[in-house]
Amino acid sequence: MAEQKVELFARRLDHGVQKAVHNNSAAGTEKRYNVLGTDYSAPDDLRRLAGQIRQHSIEYLDTYLEQAEQSLKRQGAHVHFAVTADDACRAVSDILQKAGAKKVVKSKSMISEEIHLNDHLGTMGIESVETDLGEYIIQIDGDHPSHIVKPIIHKNRRDIAKSFEREGLGDYNDDPETITRRARVFMRDKYLQADAGITGANFVSAESGRLVLVTNEGNSRFCLAAPKIHIALVGIEKVIPSDADLAVLLNLLGRSATGQQLTVYTEFINGPARTDRPSGPQEMHVIFVDNQRSEILASDCREILRCIRCGACLNVCPVYRQASGHAYRSVYPGPLGAVLSPLLAGKKFKELADLPKASSLCGACNEVCPVDIPIPDLLLKLRNRGHQEHAPSPGTPPMGAFAKLASSPMLWRFAMKSNKVMNLVPLEKLPLPYLQPWLKTRTLPTWRGGEFRSWMKSRHKK
Ligand code: SF4
Incomplete structure (x- = not known):
């Protein structure tokens, strides 16, 4: 499975450059936080x-x-x-x-x-x-x-x-x-x-x-x-x-x-x-x-046109801090670019359709945005558009099996009860080659399926 392009760029980035980008961005975020907090209640x-x-x-x-x-x-x-x-x-x-x-x-x-x-x-x-x-x-x-x-x-x-x-x-x-x-x-x-x-x-x-x-x-x-x-x-x-x-x-x-x-x-x-x-x-x-701005205005992502180009979302973004701006292959990097660049690409949307995936959806970009753009929502809309338009999706394993499991109440209940088995053989150990690169960059928590349902049931009884 090919790696996501931004991820690949970040991996190959010179360590000194990565450190400079990280430190500079983090310092920018802190300065912004201090001055806003001091000046406004x-x-x-x-x-x-x-x-x-x-x-x-x-x-x-x-x-x-x-x-x-x-x-x-x-x-x-x-x-x-x-x-x-x-x-x-x-x-x-x-x-x-x-x-x-x-x-x-x-x-x-x-x-x-x-x-x-x-x-x-x-x-x-x-x-x-x-x-x-x-x-x-x-x-x-x-x-x-x-x-x-x-x-x-x-x-x-x-x-x-x-x-x-x-x-x-x-x-x-x-x-x-x-x-x-x-x-x-x-x-x-x-x-x-x-x-x-x-x-x-x-x-x-x-x-x-x-x-x-x-x-x-x-x-x-x-x-x-x-x-x-x-x-x-x-x-x-x-x-x-x-x-x-x-x-x-x-x-x-x-x-x-x-x-x-x-x-x-x-x-x-x-x-x-x-x-x-x-x-x-x-x-x-x-x-x-x-x-392309008229097209964006007519789309369900028009909020991105509020942007006043302050760069705060870049500074706070954990992905930008790791990958730096060139990873986004366009004029506008960071969370702003992950939304705006594929939209500006117009008919070439698919070429940049991977950018909305370069986000952990942590929401920090929205929290610092001076014009309150709901960037995570827009990223999700664009991910969906990429899916609808069959854009190449390197780095994403096929989710068909999981979708089947998650959309069948019976199968889901069964999976919930399989705690012990799930923890006995961690996914990383299973011979699923298409899943391994994805798991390399993710740490899955211990499987605790069913605990929430039991807790709800016990509350209900009270
Ligand atoms: S924080 Fe908001 S206004 Fe600033 S660059 Fe990002 S999207 Fe634009």
Whole structure:
């Protein structure tokens, strides 16, 4: 029996990387827990409120998207809609080519990863430089992010020092301050030379047309300081009804993502430069990207669209901590990715249908989620969908015999009475080759069938 792919990846993962991911994630979870517990007497109530705001936003997405479009236009922005990833890439390159832009600087944006924007711009002869330090290291290494908030959680400073030396950013030096200073010097030139700045958006207020961007390095601010054009790529689900909702969402985002009360730089962008506000890009384009989101909205897993990309569910997940992000073979790892990635895959759902199984269903992801997404329920729905669509199911033994046993009251009663026999010959010892790999990673408890029924009966008699 083939092993589950995430499990296989975790087994082969370098021990040092696994330890770094585990420790970093665990520290993130603890910081989140402390700051929420200290600052709020009922953080779960706040999470539920945030969940309601986000659920309302997606339930009325058509209305709010239309309102956001009008508000953005009023602010002077151009608004585009892209149905597929290719449409979105084309929309970006069309804007750049029309303006004769050859160089762009980018701030961190998961949706640009999702649509493989840098690859597309490369084929169009446009240089695109990532300005978030972690994303820049990923870019020069030809690597992929392994966490949505900390993209290089799988690397250490020695790896980074080697990459910088290779790229001619100075002799080998793994002092974190030196690494940061060198990146800063390199980036300053890129900001000044860039024709356009590309960003994502954490939220878009339908009421005001305000784009909200949060970063800890301030790089998105630099991306918008010198370039003449600003392009924002935004998943359609990022729209929220009003600015007032930000009071709840921003407070939870910083605390859940990095254990900070507020992310260091929180920017509110109100359209391009105007005569009464001359600084900033002359031209602003907002591209709303669908890329399967409408399908997800129409499905029974629509709650995943509430996600505000904080990464808390990754940090707390025992599977993510063991396997790291690359095990999920997609842009979004961890419990979030186990739900979102197969859904975003659309017709290729089956290729990622194993991801919802990469979970112990312990429920920790739901408990930390700032927008209260019922991730375990969604995982079960997707497991069921995989089963219905006959997706390959490596690592799962055939359950037909157990199903027969469990669905026949007579057989079940008989099995309950077979305690002694069941414990006499443990399953691991039975010549059942298809079951052995599954049992290798599971410790079955001593068989105590029937005890509960006897206990119930005795209570009944009383
Ligand atoms: S699913 Fe929830 S916890 Fe996970 S990244 Fe999204 S908002 Fe954060």
